Amino acid sequence: MKNASSFKIENGIIKGEECPFVDPNYNNCGEMLLEKMKNNVNTVGQVDAETGKEDTFGDMMDRSIRCALWMKNKNLKPGDVVAICTNNHLDSIILCLASLYIGVVFNPWIDFGLTKDVMRHFINLTKPKVLFTNEETIQTVLEVAREENINIEIIVFGSVPGFLSFNDIINKQEKLKVENFECTKFQSVDQPAVILYTSGTSGLQKGVLLSHKSIHGNIKLMANISDASCTALVYSSLCWNTGIICPFSFIAQNSKRIVANDFSGKQLCGFVEKYKINWILLGTSLANRLVTSGEMSKYDMSSIKYLWITGSMFKEETQRKIQKLIPSAHIFQRYGMTEFGGLVVHQTNDEKLNSIGTIARNMQMKIIDIVSGKILGPNETGEACFKSPHMMIEYYNDLEKTREAVDSDGWMHTGDLCYYDENGFIFIVDRLKELLRWDGYHVPTVVVEHLIQTFPGISEKNIEKLVEDNLPDYMRLRAGVKFLDHMPYIASGKINRFELKKIASVNARCQ
Known part of the structure; x- marks a missing residue:
């Protein structure tokens, strides 16, 4: 593990170590990645986890160049948009590389x-201008495009009569x-x-427009906190920051990526044993499922050196439980944001496990009072705001939302309620939009x-009494408790809190 970033606190602003992150020889991040592959053409760059099929960097380079040539032949120019709707497979990242080469977004x-x-x-x-997609999505796309009078060419992964395939x-x-x-x-x-979409837990997704500079910065940050070469497993698909930055970083670091879908604890542990995986990234929910699966004790997990956990706050007790099950591994939480294209805060070897860690390199953070906007000091809870040289350009085609999120001084207002202690360790309390108010009090859910x-136990009265006996009066469950047959989720796997609010509203009216 490389040394963690250092930081300083000045006038209430936490400043990560400033490090150069853009190679002056490359304004085009794709050109840098292409050079890396050219220098390692015989090295295996990715492996299909299910079939074991291997893809060398030479293979990846060849297909990505061919895809870029096709795009140029279609007269796609810098700034034009191509959409991708597909699961993880050996060709998914090829499209992203091809787009970078010629400036297509x-x-x-x-x-x-x-x-x-959502598709509409x-x-x-x-x-x-073009959509690359799986067979099962085509008909729905055609219906939406026809209804909206939008012309879009469709390239299919697989084979559908009347459509060009990616192989074609x-x-x-x-x-x-x-x-x-x-x-x-x-x-x-x-x-x-x-353009990456926000999760959309409170409405329609916003499109986060990131630059080549952002990709450069996040690849460099990954290199600063990871080993130079590894065999890695990341379940994130392209719609996540990690589904893009991690594969790009593996190319830059000459690492092997195991390409997998459809997570299960048994499957992951089997892949670790089979491929001797030593670097894994999991979302919080998948990490929890891995722990509760009971599969880790059945397989040889000793190859794992690093496990990164991202997405939301991970319980200290669960983190310690995984550590006991995989004593060979360094287990760290990573706090990232789509708007920054990757990591913002991360744990290192010296962190308090109930915190999300300390500020990343080239990042700045301040905590502000949610009413006055005043900068707060240690152990004072407020909204977390960040800035960095590789944050997003804008919310795509949405100037109003961009101005709401990024103030005139360049600070991104996250909507996360946080505080930091005297040593700069950062703690998440809640989401500002999920913070309830009762009789003038703020209630962190x-x-x-x-x-x-x-x-x-599971009963309405016992839960109400539990809260009443253990929390302040203003946190009591005055609207009662409602049990659901199933939890509503958005497509990314996060809880659909927008839908939950509607359910709660209907429940309140019925009482």
């Missing part, structure tokens, strides 16, 4: 649970043109690169949730 869609209305929102927001466009390219290919030169690293999770 790639736009991953949520690849599962995608409704027609995506198409209207970015108006992609790759095989059509001439060998000589592949050998002589050169990436597009940009005047600045601020060239737009990718996470405090109530954590208490209820400690209760072994």
Whole structure:
């Protein structure tokens, strides 16, 4: 493990160590990645976890160049948008590389649970010229495009009569043109690169527009806190920051990526034993499922050196439990944001496990009072605000939302309630939008949730009494308790709090 970033606190602002993160030889991040692959053509870059099929960096380089040539032949220019709606497979990251080479902006869609209305929102927001997608999505896309009178060319992974396949466009390219290919030169690293969607827990997703500079910065940050080379497993698909930055970083670090879908604890442990995986990234929910699966004790997990946990706050007791099950591993929480293209805060070897860690390199953070906007000091809870040189350009085609989130001084207002202690360790309390108010008091829902999770029984009156006996009066469950047959989720797997509020509203009216 490389040394953690250092930081300082000045006038209430936590400042991470400033480090150069852009290679002056490359404004185009794709050009840098292409050079890395050219230098390691015989090294295995990715492996299909289920079949064991291997893809060398030479193979990846060849297909990505061929895809870029097809895009150029279609007259796609820098700034044009191509959409991608697919699961993890050996060709998914190839599209992203090809787009970087020529300045096309790639736009991953949520690849599962995608409704027609969400698809309509995506198409209207970015108006992609081309969509690369799986067979089962095509008909719905055609219906939406027809209804919205939008012309979009569809390339399919697989085979559907009447549609070009990804293999078709790759095989059509001439060998000589592949050998002589050169990436597009940009005047600045601020060239737009990718549009990623926010999770949309409280409404329609916003499109976060990130630059080549942002990708450069996050690849460099990954290199600063990871070993130089590894065999890695990341379940994140392209619609997540980690589903893009991690594969790019593995190319830059000459690492092998195990490409997998459809997580289960048994599957993950089997892959670890089979491929001797030593670096894993999991979302919080998957990490919890791994612990409760009981599978880790059945397999040889000793190859694991690092396990990163991202997405939301991870319980200290669960983190310690995983540590006991995998004593060979360094287990760290990572706090990231789509708007920054990657990590913002991270744990290192010296962290308090009930915190999310300390500020990352090239990041700044302040905590402000949610009413006055005043900068707060240690152990004072307020809204976390961040800034960095590689944060987003904007919310795509949404100036109003951009101005709401980023103030005139360049601070991104996260909506997360946090505090930091005297040593700079950062703690998440709740989401500001999920903070309830009662009789002038702020009620952090996470405090109530954590208490209820400690209760072994399931009954309405007992839960109400538990809260009444253990929490202040203003946190009492005055609207009662409602049991659901199932929890509503958004397509990304997070709880749909917007839908929960509607359910609660209906329940309140019925009482």
